Amino acid sequence: MLSKSLPADFADAQAKVGRHRFLILSMIFIVTVVNYADRATMSIAGTGVVKDLGLDPMMLGMIFSAFAWAYALGQIPGGWLLDRFGARRVYGWSLVLWSCFTMAQGTVGWFGLMGASAAMSLFAMRFMLGLVESPAFPANNRIVSCWFPTSERGTASALFNSAQYMAVVLFTPLMAWLTHALGWEHVFLWMGGLGLVLSLFWFALYREPHSDKRLSSKELDYMREGGALVDLELNRKAQKNKATFQEIKQLFTSRTLWAIYLGQYCITALTYFFITWFPIYLIKGRGMTIMEAGWVAALPAICGFSGGVLGGMCSDMLIRRGVHPSVARKTPFLIGMVMSTVLVMANFVDANWIVIALMAFAFFGKGLAAVGWAVLSDTAPKNMVGLSGGVFNGIGNIAGIITPVVIGYIVATTGSFNIALWFVAAHGLLGVFAYGALAGRFERVELR
Numbered sequence: 001m002l003s004k005s006l007p008a009d010f011a012d013a014q015a016k017v018g019r020h021r022f023l024i025l026s027m028i029f030i031v032t033v034v035n036y037a038d039r040a041t042m043s044i045a046g047t048g049v050v051k052d053l054g055l056d057p058m059m060l061g062m063i064f065s066a067f068a069w070a071y072a073l074g075q076i077p078g079g080w081l082l083d084r085f086g087a088r089r090v091y092g093w094s095l096v097l098w099s100c101f102t103m104a105q106g107t108v109g110w111f112g113l114m115g116a117s118a119a120m121s122l123f124a125m126r127f128m129l130g131l132v133e134s135p136a137f138p139a140n141n142r143i144v145s146c147w148f149p150t151s152e153r154g155t156a157s158a159l160f161n162s163a164q165y166m167a168v169v170l171f172t173p174l175m176a177w178l179t180h181a182l183g184w185e186h187v188f189l190w191m192g193g194l195g196l197v198l199s200l201f202w203f204a205l206y207r208e209p210h211s212d213k214r215l216s217s218k219e220l221d222y223m224r225e226g227g228a229l230v231d232l233e234l235n236r237k238a239q240k241n242k243a244t245f246q247e248i249k250q251l252f253t254s255r256t257l258w259a260i261y262l263g264q265y266c267i268t269a270l271t272y273f274f275i276t277w278f279p280i281y282l283i284k285g286r287g288m289t290i291m292e293a294g295w296v297a298a299l300p301a302i303c304g305f306s307g308g309v310l311g312g313m314c315s316d317m318l319i320r321r322g323v324h325p326s327v328a329r330k331t332p333f334l335i336g337m338v339m340s341t342v343l344v345m346a347n348f349v350d351a352n353w354i355v356i357a358l359m360a361f362a363f364f365g366k367g368l369a370a371v372g373w374a375v376l377s378d379t380a381p382k383n384m385v386g387l388s389g390g391v392f393n394g395i396g397n398i399a400g401i402i403t404p405v406v407i408g409y410i411v412a413t414t415g416s417f418n419i420a421l422w423f424v425a426a427h428g429l430l431g432v433f434a435y436g437a438l439a440g441r442f443e444r445v446e447l448r
Helices: 010-017 020-053 057-073 073-085 087-105 115-133 135-147 149-161 165-183 185-205 217-225 232-238 245-250 255-285 291-297 297-321 325-348 352-368 372-379 382-396 398-414 418-438
Strands: none
Touching: 010 217, 020 057, 020 115, 020 135, 020 149, 020 165, 020 185, 020 217, 020 255, 057 073, 057 115, 057 255, 057 398, 073 087, 073 135, 073 382, 087 115, 087 135, 087 185, 135 149, 135 232, 135 372, 135 382, 149 165, 149 297, 149 325, 165 185, 165 255, 165 291, 165 297, 165 352, 217 245, 217 325, 232 325, 245 382, 255 325, 255 352, 255 372, 255 382, 255 398, 255 418, 291 297, 297 325, 297 352, 325 352, 325 372, 325 418, 352 372, 382 398, 398 418
């Protein structure tokens, strides 16, 4: 429940209590930008990889899906690690390891591998990349739950979730240039190196709320009174609670939680189209050059980022005006998922600028709908925030396994992206069903 003591003037309240929590948010935003850029490396380097290593669309689709197989499988263990060892250590070492596996992908061509052997090597490396990245978003959710009151959580969650779009805006043109000027290998080498540098800053700067000396007592009290779980890490160390089988079982038997999981699945299907096949769609399906695709792919991403921030801010604004969090979270999601279905209209137009406009509108809607992490922060059992995030993101990322492979199969068998766009757009309607019909009232799950 939202604390009655929250000041009426929200901006003045923030100024009085301090803004250190927003520095923490900026840190996880930057890490998440790099996280998504590393996931998207293959979508930019893919055309060069296919040409130089002798791959076909089905092989590339399997390579795209390798990340999601491991990422989905690693979510529950990753969430357990977060609940057991805390966000600072688990997230930091995750960043180190995923940066190493990103760099490793750039070395495949050095060993003379071609065809199936090259595909198997890249599949293995992408699989390991997904496995070590698996704690990232549950960690983001845990950090936001600890650092942000309910009335700010939607915006905070939307910002770290919208980092996926900023990754495209900032790094897609850069990666396209690297591929064009230096070769596809350099995309992986430079992005992995950037992550290793970033890990040094993470370990130097991030602390939990109870041990961060830069956090004022006023801001800590404000966070606690507003519903932030500021003592979550302190309680973890003091009590070392272990979830029982019966408690874990409730994560899989709640109708509302399943609606949230299904909504995340639909959002993720749209995301994986964008970070895997979308640049290739622009090149193969629309006849653009790799440099054109690199710049053009950034335009829908800007709209997605804008929609994501707007969705979180509107949701929080509704809560501050007295609207129940359930209604405040569902409203932008339902509107946004309906908007996302518009991308299928690209099948019926010839002009590339109209295609980009439709994609931009659809991804603005997808961004608007990306409130799932805020919903989970509001509803997850208090002593299983990490594990709940793992289940949520694990089920959601099954879409990352299915979507690239299905699209690869469609393109390989039909030679066209038309049916693929219908497949992606259908997830918008499925998401509307999840939140509009299946979900009940969003409230924190109390363990029995």
